[in-house]
Amino acid sequence: MLLAPPHMLQLPSANVTATVVNDQADVLVTSSQVALLVTLSTLAPGRFSENAFMLLPNVPRKVFFIPWAPLDLAFFQSSLKVQHLQQACIWIEHVKDLPLGTGEE
Numbered sequence: 373m374l375l376a377p378p379h380m381l382q383l384p385s386a387n388v389t390a391t392v393v394n395d396q397a398d399v400l401v402t403s404s405q406v407a408l409l410v411t412l413s414t415l416a417p418g419r420f421s422e423n424a425f426m427l428l429p430n431v432p433r434k435v436f437f438i439p440w441a442p443l444d445l446a447f448f449q450s451s452l453k454v455q456h457l458q459q460a461c462i463w464i465e466h467v468k469d470l471p472l473g474t475g476e477e
Contacts, residue, residue, distance in 0.1 A: 385405065385458065386403045386407040386427075386456060386458055387403065387405075388402070388404075388407050388427065392448070395445055397416075399435045399436075399452070400432050400433070400435075401433045401434075401454060402427070402433075403427040403430075404430070405429050406428060407456040410424070410426070410454065411423050411456070414452045416451060417439065418437055418443070419438050420435050420436070422435055423435075
């Protein structure tokens with residue numbers, strides 16, 4: 373639960389990284405600042421042991437990938453993405469004042 377709408381939160385600019393640490397596709401996630409709703413995604417079929425979590429600065433978290441089929445580690449690694457709430461808030465702040473189209477253009 374957040375105490376304000378996400379676009380109104382003043383979140384620090386966090387550098388969040390996700391690194392595959394072994395051939396079982398375990399992922400070490402770290403952040404330079406507090407990061408909310410850290411989310412991992414990949415095109416490989418499967419799920420992560422946890423997602424949409426908070427990271428504290430310099431406190432790594434190990435997340436496990438649970439594949440639904442034989443794992444292509446190179447494909448998993450190349451499609452692995454990490455995102456967090458502060459990135460979305462920057463985007464919302466950027467586009468919130470853009471004029472809406474009327475559909476008559």
